[in-house]
Amino acid sequence: xxxxxxxxxxxxxxxSGHDVGEGWDNGPVPLYRDDAIVLRTHxxxxxxxxxxxxxxxxxxxxxxxxxxxxxxxxxxxxLEPFMVVDVQLHVGRNLDTVTQVETVGPYARAICEDYGLxxxxxxxxxxxxxxxxxxxxxxxxxYWLLAGALRALSERHHDSGLVLDSYLLRAFSVAGWAxxxxxxxxxxxxxxxxxxxxxxxxxxxxxxxxxxxxxxxxETFVLLAALLAGEWDVADVSDxxxxxxxxxxxxxxxxxxxxxxxRSLRMxxxxxxxxxxxxxxxxxxxxxxxxxxxxxx
Amino acid sequence: xYEGAVQDLIDELGRLPGVGPKSAQxxxxxxxxxxxxxxxxxxxxxxxxxLRVRFCELCGNVxxxxxxxxxxxxxxSDEVICVVEEPKDVVAVERTRxxxxxxxxxxxxxxxxxNIGPDDLRIKELLTRLADGAVKEVIxxxxxxxxGEATATYLARLIGPIGITxxxxxxxxxxxxxxxxxxxxxxxxxxxxxxxxxx
Ligand SMILES: [Zn+2]
Ligand SMILES: [Zn+2]
Numbered sequence: 001x002x003x004x005x006x007x008x009x010x011x012x013x014x015x016s017g018h019d020v021g022e023g024w025d026n027g028p029v030p031l032y033r034d035d036a037i038v039l040r041t042h043x044x045x046x047x048x049x050x051x052x053x054x055x056x057x058x059x060x061x062x063x064x065x066x067x068x069x070x071x072x073x074x075x076x077x078x079l080e081p082f083m084v085v086d087v088q089l090h091v092g093r094n095l096d097t098v099t100q101v102e103t104v105g106p107y108a109r110a111i112c113e114d115y116g117l118x119x120x121x122x123x124x125x126x127x128x129x130x131x132x133x134x135x136x137x138x139x140x141x142x143y144w145l146l147a148g149a150l151r152a153l154s155e156r157h158h159d160s161g162l163v164l165d166s167y168l169l170r171a172f173s174v175a176g177w178a179x180x181x182x183x184x185x186x187x188x189x190x191x192x193x194x195x196x197x198x199x200x201x202x203x204x205x206x207x208x209x210x211x212x213x214x215x216x217x218x219e220t221f222v223l224l225a226a227l228l229a230g231e232w233d234v235a236d237v238s239d240x241x242x243x244x245x246x247x248x249x250x251x252x253x254x255x256x257x258x259x260x261x262x263r264s265l266r267m268x269x270x271x272x273x274x275x276x277x278x279x280x281x282x283x284x285x286x287x288x289x290x291x292x293x294x295x296x297x
Numbered sequence: 298x299y300e301g302a303v304q305d306l307i308d309e310l311g312r313l314p315g316v317g318p319k320s321a322q323x324x325x326x327x328x329x330x331x332x333x334x335x336x337x338x339x340x341x342x343x344x345x346x347x348l349r350v351r352f353c354e355l356c357g358n359v360x361x362x363x364x365x366x367x368x369x370x371x372x373x374s375d376e377v378i379c380v381v382e383e384p385k386d387v388v389a390v391e392r393t394r395x396x397x398x399x400x401x402x403x404x405x406x407x408x409x410x411x412n413i414g415p416d417d418l419r420i421k422e423l424l425t426r427l428a429d430g431a432v433k434e435v436i437x438x439x440x441x442x443x444x445g446e447a448t449a450t451y452l453a454r455l456i457g458p459i460g461i462t463x464x465x466x467x468x469x470x471x472x473x474x475x476x477x478x479x480x481x482x483x484x485x486x487x488x489x490x491x492x493x494x495x496x
Binding site for chain 1: 314315317407408409410411412414442443444446447450451454475
């Protein structure tokens with residue numbers, strides 16, 4: 001599955017699992033194919049777009065979609081943010097060019113028909129774009145995490161704000177900044193603890209607690225831990241007050257580790273219900289677990 | 298890099314939408330080689346546009362007075378407002394000859410990743426226009442892409458409760474495209490077949 005991840009020597013390193021190019025053994029590969037999530041698009045010239053993809057095997061890739069803004073374009077609709085696609089790309093000198101697109105996850109429609117989903121989804125795409133900084137460096141765990149989160153968002157099984165916060169905590173973990181909301185993030189002293197410090201990475205015990213730590217509600221700690229672990233039966237029944245406190249802490253966490261605010265985060269519309277969610281949650285639906293290498297979901 | 302004035306020109310041209318560094322360089326050298334009076338015509342046109350053209354205080358369309366031609370036209374209906382993203386979309390809708398109401402230009406679409414929220418668009422101005430009860434229908438004619446759809450969703454939710462009919466252009470407009478590229482026939486048909494989404 002990962003034969004495409006060879007040392008980065010010229011074009012050959014971009015070869016993916018399902019190669020479509022001719023003679024790839026001895027020469028440059030003109031075409032390659034990959035699954036991809038559309039992170040963002042920019043208008044280019046008269047009718048083209050530059051599309052930023054997070055691909056499954058080639059990491060972040062920027063490519064040109066030629067003529068996709070024209071009404072005659074066959075695949076303009078598939079190259080929209082939130083879409084998960086099977087894309088074929090032609091290797092170019094600067095930017096690759098999209099030559100074929102098939103829809104794998106048509107999430108864009110459902111997401112932009114609900115303003116809360118749209119703002120939460122935009123924050124997820126922006127976070128992924130920021131966390132996967134380098135282009136063409138495989139980020140397979142980030143790919144699966146985002147694809148799962150977009151699906152969960154579009155299927156509305158959970159509150160959109162919770163899906164966003166769960167996604168952010170797990171995306172940060174994959175990026176190497178795993179928070180801890182039970183044991184002390186600094187010394188490992190088993191929790192639960194009462195203080196939380198974003199710079200220390202989560203819960204802190206009385207001995208490690210630096211000045212300026214906050215003391216969230218015990219339920220907020222439980223909610224944060226559930227969001228990090230993907231325990232939706234716990235998260236779904238949390239109440240509005242603790243959701244609000246948790247989302248504030250997740251935002252602070254994002255700002256601290258990205259060293260800059262996620263611009264989309266200020267626009268996220270959180271419609272936490274005034275009454276607690278029903279005790280019997282809807283069909284349990286998890287964001288897929290963070291996959292280990294080679295593990296299919 | 299070139300000497301002072303030439304590089305300044307390339308830099309300025311390169312800031313225009315759709316003009317990359319290579320095109321900027323090509324245009325700059327075209328202008329250098331052009332006759333003086335040709336360049337002067339361009340300079341005059343730029344100066345004129347900045348002097349005479351502004352945005353209509355009512356609808357946000359381009360105008361040569363305080364109000365644009367559409368807003369000043371007494372033959373047009375005050376009962377329907379067509380909401381678009383950009384002034385160029387007004388031109389696209391006018392081409393269809395299907396629409397005889399007024400316009401409201403938002404100045405873009407909601408795009409959180411580009412830091413454009415509802416407060417950055419002319420949405421408050423739209424609500425003000427709807428307050429006096431003269432308007433019976435609002436037609437949302439945003440670009441048929443993710444940002445346009447999300448903006449329409451937001452507006453439908455905002456305007457629906459006021460009791461004004463809100464409609465969205467019919468599908469048939471290809472998703473992912475720009476409204477300005479839709480041909481008159483397709484766009485006209487989209488107008489006729491618009492669907493009510495609120496109100
Ligand atoms: Zn400790
Ligand atoms: Zn006007």
